[in-house]
Amino acid sequence: MNAVKSIMLRREMGIFVAIIVFCIIVGLIKPRFLALDNLRVIMLFVPLIMIAAMGEMLVIIARHVDLSVGSSLGFAAMMTALMFKTYPDVPLVLGFAVAIGIGAVLGFINGLTVIVFRLPAIIVTLGTLYLYRGLTFIASGAKQIDRQYIPGPLKAMSANAPNYWLPWIVVIAVAVVLLTYWFANHSRLGRQVYALGSNPSAAPLRGIPVTAVTLTVFSISGALAGLAGIMYASRWGFVNPSNTGWGFEFQVIAAVVIGGVSINGGVGSVLGVVLGVLLLGCVSAALPLLGIPGTVQSAIYGLVIIVALVIDQSVRERGIQALTTARGART
Amino acid sequence: MTTEPMSPTDPIAPSALDAAPARPLWQVILIRPVMMTVVLLILEPIVASVFWPQSMDLQYILSTFTLTAPLALMALVLTLVIISGEIDLSPASSMALTACVFAAVLQAGVPFPLAVLVCVGLGFVLGLFNAFLVVYLRLPSLIATIGTLTFYRGLAQVLAGDASIKFPEWYQGLNLVSVLGIPVPDLIVTLAAILLALLLSATIFGRQIYQTGTNEIAAQHAGIRTRLIKTALFVTLGVVSALAGMMFTSQLGTVRYDLGLGGELQMVLMAMLGGTYIFGGRGSILGTFLAAWLLSIMTNAMNTASWLPATQFCLLGVLLIVSIIITNFIYSRTQR
Numbered sequence: 001m002n003a004v005k006s007i008m009l010r011r012e013m014g015i016f017v018a019i020i021v022f023c024i025i026v027g028l029i030k031p032r033f034l035a036l037d038n039l040r041v042i043m044l045f046v047p048l049i050m051i052a053a054m055g056e057m058l059v060i061i062a063r064h065v066d067l068s069v070g071s072s073l074g075f076a077a078m079m080t081a082l083m084f085k086t087y088p089d090v091p092l093v094l095g096f097a098v099a100i101g102i103g104a105v106l107g108f109i110n111g112l113t114v115i116v117f118r119l120p121a122i123i124v125t126l127g128t129l130y131l132y133r134g135l136t137f138i139a140s141g142a143k144q145i146d147r148q149y150i151p152g153p154l155k156a157m158s159a160n161a162p163n164y165w166l167p168w169i170v171v172i173a174v175a176v177v178l179l180t181y182w183f184a185n186h187s188r189l190g191r192q193v194y195a196l197g198s199n200p201s202a203a204p205l206r207g208i209p210v211t212a213v214t215l216t217v218f219s220i221s222g223a224l225a226g227l228a229g230i231m232y233a234s235r236w237g238f239v240n241p242s243n244t245g246w247g248f249e250f251q252v253i254a255a256v257v258i259g260g261v262s263i264n265g266g267v268g269s270v271l272g273v274v275l276g277v278l279l280l281g282c283v284s285a286a287l288p289l290l291g292i293p294g295t296v297q298s299a300i301y302g303l304v305i306i307v308a309l310v311i312d313q314s315v316r317e318r319g320i321q322a323l324t325t326a327r328g329a330r331t
Numbered sequence: 332m333t334t335e336p337m338s339p340t341d342p343i344a345p346s347a348l349d350a351a352p353a354r355p356l357w358q359v360i361l362i363r364p365v366m367m368t369v370v371l372l373i374l375e376p377i378v379a380s381v382f383w384p385q386s387m388d389l390q391y392i393l394s395t396f397t398l399t400a401p402l403a404l405m406a407l408v409l410t411l412v413i414i415s416g417e418i419d420l421s422p423a424s425s426m427a428l429t430a431c432v433f434a435a436v437l438q439a440g441v442p443f444p445l446a447v448l449v450c451v452g453l454g455f456v457l458g459l460f461n462a463f464l465v466v467y468l469r470l471p472s473l474i475a476t477i478g479t480l481t482f483y484r485g486l487a488q489v490l491a492g493d494a495s496i497k498f499p500e501w502y503q504g505l506n507l508v509s510v511l512g513i514p515v516p517d518l519i520v521t522l523a524a525i526l527l528a529l530l531l532s533a534t535i536f537g538r539q540i541y542q543t544g545t546n547e548i549a550a551q552h553a554g555i556r557t558r559l560i561k562t563a564l565f566v567t568l569g570v571v572s573a574l575a576g577m578m579f580t581s582q583l584g585t586v587r588y589d590l591g592l593g594g595e596l597q598m599v600l601m602a603m604l605g606g607t608y609i610f611g612g613r614g615s616i617l618g619t620f621l622a623a624w625l626l627s628i629m630t631n632a633m634n635t636a637s638w639l640p641a642t643q644f645c646l647l648g649v650l651l652i653v654s655i656i657i658t659n660f661i662y663s664r665t666q667r
Contacts, residue, residue: 126595127652130644134644134645302481305477313469
C-alpha cells in the first residue's frame with residue numbers, strides 16, 4: 001500500500017497521467033492515433049529530442065541553461081556530413097566519434113566561458129547560439145549537403161533494422177537514457193551536479209569541484225547535441241545550414257521543463273524528462289491527425305514552457321509553505 | 332585588505348580606514364563600460380572607410396539606420412528593464428505578433444485609428460502578461476520570457492500562417508519621409524533616447540529603477556514599490572514593441588510572422604555593448620543609443636563587404652560575449 005502511495009505521489013505521475021489522458025482523448029476522436037503505425041511516427045520523432053534533453057536536463061539541474069543545443073547540433077551534423085562528403089569511405093563509427101567530439105568541444109567552450117568569466121549561462125549560450133550557427137554557414141559555404149552524400153548505412157539506422165523491430169536510433173536513445181540515469185543517480189559526479197544546483201554557494205564549501213562539474217555538464221550537453229546531430233543526418237538524410245537544429249532548443253527546453261526539472265536547479269529526474277519528451281512526441285504526432293496545421297506547433301511549445309514553469313513554481317512555493325507551517329506540528 | 336588609511340594620525344575613524352582611496356577623476360570619467368562603445372564607434376568608421384569607403388557616406392548611414400531603428404527603440408526600453416534587474420527576451424516576438432494583428436485588422440477594413448488602438452492595446456496586454464509571469468508569479472524573467480518569445484511568435488504564425496500580409500499603399504514609406512534631411516525613424520529613436528535618458532537620470536522614478544536593480548529588498552525597505560516599477564517597465568516595453576512594429580511595417584510594406592526574427596540577440600547586444608550591467612543596477616541610455624548606431628554602421632560595412640548574413644550573426648554572437656566580459660570586468664574593478 002505504501003509503495004503504491006509513494007508511486008502515486010511522485011512528481012512524474014502527473015505527466016504520466018497527462019500522456020494517458022491525452023492519448024485517450026485523441027484516440028477517441030481519431031482511432032488511428034492509437035494504431036501501431038502512429039507509434040512508429042512518435043518513435044522516430046522522439047529520439048533526437050530525447051538525447052539532447054538528457055544533456056539539457058543535467059545543465060538545468062546544475063542551475064544553468066544551454067540555449068545553443070540546436071546550433072551545436074547543426075554544426076556537428078554539418079561537419080560530419082562534410083567529412084562523409086569528402087571521404088566517402090570513412091567508417092560510420094568515426095562519424096559518430098567526430099560528431100560527439102565536436103559537440104563536446106562546443107559545449108566545453110560554453111562551460112569555460114560561463115565559469116571563467118562568471119557570466120549567466122543563458123546570455124553566453126545566446127551568443128554561442130548565433131556563433132555556432134554562423135560557423136555552420138561558413139563551414140558549409142551556405143550549401144546544403146544532399147542525400148547522396150550521406151552514407152546509406154547511416155540512413156538505414158532510422159529505418160527498421162532487418163532483425164529487430166526497433167530502428168537503431170531508438171536503441172541509441174534508450175542507451176543514452178540508461179547511461180544518463182546511471183550518471184545522475186549512481187555516480188559521484190552526477191550527485192555533485194544535483195548538489196551544485198541545489199545551492200551553488202554552499203557547494204564549494206562542501207568541497208564540490210564546481211569548475212569540473214560545470215564543465216562536465218556543459219560538455220555532456222554539447223556531446224549529446226552532437227550525437228543528435230549525426231542522428232539528424234540519419235533521420236532526414238540531409239544537412240541544411242539554416243534548417244538543421246533551428247529552434248531545436250525550444251523543443252528541448254520545453255520537454256525538460258514539462259518533465260518536472262526545476263529551472264531553479266537541483267530538482268529533476270531522468271524518468272520525468274523521458275515522459276516529458278514522450279508527451280511532446282504525442283502532441284506533435286497528434287496535431288496533423290487532428291488537422292491542426294504545423295504552424296501551431298511553435299505556439300504550443302511556448303505555451304507548454306510557460307505552463308510548466310508556472311506549475312513548477314507553485315509546487316515549489318507550496319513545498320516551502322508546507323515546510324514552514326508543518327514545522328513543530330510533527331513530533 | 333591593502334587599503335590606505337586616509338589620515339594615518341587618526342586611527343579611530345573606522346570609516347576612513349575602511350574606505351578605499353578615491354579614484355582619480357580621469358579614471359572615473361574614462362574607465363567605464365560606455366567608453367568601449369565610444370572607442371569602437373570611433374575606430375569602426377576609420378577601419379571601414381579604409382576598406383569599404385562607400386559604406387561611410389553620411390546619408391547612407393542615416394538611411395540604413397532606419398532598419399535598425401525598431402530594434403533600437405525596443406532596446407532603449409529594454410535597457411531600463413535590465414537596469415531594474417530583470418530581462419525581457421520577448422519584444423522581438425511581440426513586435427511580430429502585434430504587427431501581424433495590425434496588418435490583419437487593417438486588411439479587414441477597420442479604420443486606421445482603431446487599428447492603432449488595437450495594436451497598441453495588444454502590446455500592452457503582451458507586456459502585462461510578461462509582468463504577470465515575472466512580477467506576480469515570480470518566475471525567473473530570463474526563462475519566462477523565453478517561453479513568451481516562443482509563444483508570441485507562435486501565435487503570430489498561427490494568425491498569419493506562412494504568407495505575408497501587405498499594407499495599403501498610403502501607409503508605406505515612413506523611412507522615405509525626412510525632416511531636416513534626417514529620416515523620421517532615426518528622429519523617433521533619438522527623441523525616445525533623450526526622453527528616456529531624462530527619465531532615467533533626472534526623475535525620482537528613474538533613480539528608483541536603479542535602486543530596484545541594485546538591491547531589490549533594500550529598495551522595498553526604503554519604500555520603493557519595486558513590483559509596480561517592474562510591471563510598468565514590462566508594460567512599457569510591450570507598448571513600445573507594438574509601436575516599433577508599426578514603424579517597421581511602414582518601412583517594409585509587408586509583414587510576416589518572422590518579422591525581426593533573432594532580434595532578441597541584437598537588442599541584448601545593444602544593451603550589453605552600451606555597458607548595461609547584466610545583473611542590474613547599472614547602465615545608461617546613452618550607451619545603448621551609441622551601441623545601436625555602432626551596430627548599424629558595422630552591419631553596413633559588412634554588407635558592403637558582402638559578408639554572408641550568417642557570418643555577421645557569428646560576429647554579433649562573439650561581440651555579445653566579449654562585451655559582457657569587458658563590462659563585468661570594468662564593474663568588478665571599479666566597485667571596490
